[in-house]
Amino acid sequence: MTKYKTVFAGLDGYQKGGVEVINDDPKNYVFSNIFEVATKAKPWEKVAVAKNQEYVLEVIRAEGTSSWRATPHDEFAMVVDGEVVIDLLDPEQSLVDPSASGSIAVSGEPKGTPMGKITARRGHLALLPAGRCYRMRAEKPSVVLLQTVLGPDTVERWSEICQKY
Amino acid sequence: MTTSPIQLGDVPNEHGYRPFTLGGFHFERDEHFVHVTWPTGRHVTAAEPFLKAMMRDVAWNFFYGTVNFDAVIGTLNHYGNVDLFAGRFNEEYRKAELDHSENFPHDEIKATFQAILNDWVNADFDPFAAPMETGSAYGEKTGSNTAAVTRTRIAAKRMVGLPDDEPLRSDESGYPVNRAFLDVDLDEPIVEVEKGYEKEVSAFNFFGYLSRSDVTWNPSVVSVCRDSLMCPTTEEFILPIIHGNDRVEWFLQLSDEIIWEVEDRESGKPRAKVVMKAGDCAAMPADIRHQGYSPKRSMLLVWENNSPDLPDMIARGEAPTVPVTF
Numbered sequence: 368m369t370k371y372k373t374v375f376a377g378l379d380g381y382q383k384g385g386v387e388v389i390n391d392d393p394k395n396y397v398f399s400n401i402f403e404v405a406t407k408a409k410p411w412e413k414v415a416v417a418k419n420q421e422y423v424l425e426v427i428r429a430e431g432t433s434s435w436r437a438t439p440h441d442e443f444a445m446v447v448d449g450e451v452v453i454d455l456l457d458p459e460q461s462l463v464d465p466s467a468s469g470s471i472a473v474s475g476e477p478k479g480t481p482m483g484k485i486t487a488r489r490g491h492l493a494l495l496p497a498g499r500c501y502r503m504r505a506e507k508p509s510v511v512l513l514q515t516v517l518g519p520d521t522v523e524r525w526s527e528i529c530q531k532y
Numbered sequence: 533m534t535t536s537p538i539q540l541g542d543v544p545n546e547h548g549y550r551p552f553t554l555g556g557f558h559f560e561r562d563e564h565f566v567h568v569t570w571p572t573g574r575h576v577t578a579a580e581p582f583l584k585a586m587m588r589d590v591a592w593n594f595f596y597g598t599v600n601f602d603a604v605i606g607t608l609n610h611y612g613n614v615d616l617f618a619g620r621f622n623e624e625y626r627k628a629e630l631d632h633s634e635n636f637p638h639d640e641i642k643a644t645f646q647a648i649l650n651d652w653v654n655a656d657f658d659p660f661a662a663p664m665e666t667g668s669a670y671g672e673k674t675g676s677n678t679a680a681v682t683r684t685r686i687a688a689k690r691m692v693g694l695p696d697d698e699p700l701r702s703d704e705s706g707y708p709v710n711r712a713f714l715d716v717d718l719d720e721p722i723v724e725v726e727k728g729y730e731k732e733v734s735a736f737n738f739f740g741y742l743s744r745s746d747v748t749w750n751p752s753v754v755s756v757c758r759d760s761l762m763c764p765t766t767e768e769f770i771l772p773i774i775h776g777n778d779r780v781e782w783f784l785q786l787s788d789e790i791i792w793e794v795e796d797r798e799s800g801k802p803r804a805k806v807v808m809k810a811g812d813c814a815a816m817p818a819d820i821r822h823q824g825y826s827p828k829r830s831m832l833l834v835w836e837n838n839s840p841d842l843p844d845m846i847a848r849g850e851a852p853t854v855p856v857t858f
């Protein structure tokens with residue numbers, strides 16, 4: 368039987384494909400590589416790599432401890448490289464308007480009830496529940512892909528991350 | 533064009549297959565081929581790719597936008613009703629005025645396609661399977677494979693693995709790890725939950741879940757953020773349809789490699805090849821159609837915006853066909 372090797376990528380190794388144009392503009396494909404984006408990002412920067420109207424997928428370079436964040440809607444965090452610990456907290460007072468879009472940073476330590484924690488490695492997907500707070504920790508540089516809505520600190524730098532020619 | 537009732541042929545031909553009629557379209561199959569006729573033309577195509585394409589169309593409820601079975605036959609989803617067309621997205625058929633399109637209520641075309649699959653898929657053929665994992669689609673009629681052709685598409689309400697949502701996969705539940713993913717880590721995340729928060733503190737091995745997928749080219753909803761849907765899928769060999777989306781769609785290649793052939797959505801003229809390796813992220817604009825080639829079984833994250841307003845916004849020019857400009 369053939370022995371298959373599944374190729375994943377990460378901060379310490381990725382190969383990039385690309386758009387090979389026949390009659391088109393490569394910019395139409397908004398082509399980037401999430402590990403290249405994470406390599407060049409500052410810790411905890413939320414860099415959009417995909418956007419569809421108000422929705423985004425963000426790449427986050429997880430390194431050290433993030434600030435606490437509050438989210439008005441469910442977000443989903445996929446660890447795509449390394450290991451990340453996610454602390455979850457039920458805040459005493461609501462910190463976000465449920466109709467708002469995107470999570471926001473919370474200054475300091477929010478008061479509330481600890482909900483638990485998740486230790487996630489490459490390939491694991493975690494729910495960051497609506498109305499709650501979360502904080503992420505990573506001992507070694509790791510990468511998170513966040514499914515969310517464009518928020519106040521989403522970073523858009525398409526021209527720097529995408530194939531142009 | 534108005535619709536006429538479905539006619540499910542009840543007399544099998546000499547190969548054992550029944551003919552089917554839907555409005556002005558007539559479908560027949562023999563040992564090797566499917567023959568489609570309509571008032572202005574005819575088309576012949578190999579049975580295997582035809583059945584694989586029709587299977588995706590049915591399983592996805594006609595999906596977003598256009599599902600081209602090949603350069604001639606396909607469907608266009610209007611959500612509630614569906615166009616069945618021949619040559620509609622083929623520049624030469626259009627010029628020659630050989631193209632034809634008829635609109636049907638969703639349930640009517642779905643019932644017809646389901647009946648065709650039930651009759652034309654033989655016992656040892658699974659249209660969802662990779663080529664090396666299934667028997668042949670060809671030859672005289674030998675039994676049926678109802679279990680395979682009536683699989684329901686998995687669609688989580690919030691996230692797979694939550695209580696009251698779509699379950700995780702295991703050997704016990706009939707989802708062994710696929711032969712191409714035997715090297716994928718199956719360890720689960722460590723989830724420590726305080727009492728009372730069991731419905732909210734949740735995580736699972738997403739790559740492990742995908743390694744147990746028993747189908748190819750069949751995106752299923754795994755997590756839902758308002759109208760944003762993560763629809764991962766495992767891919768091997770060729771996407772059986774050429775998808776012309778009615779909105780922007782995104783791909784994030786999670787493992788291995790897929791090569792996409794991209795053509796103009798209306799005319800079918802070639803526009804680009806998009807080569808995606810692990811970690812690559814790319815948009816498929818709303819004015820193209822695409823077909824993927826995956827040399828090894830790979831994990832692909834398809835990311836969709838399920839907003840019902842999008843196709844009309846794009847048609848009215850209020851939403852651009854590309855997601856961002858820079």
Ligand SMILES: [Fe+2]
Binds near residue numbers: 777781
């Ligand atoms: Fe597609």
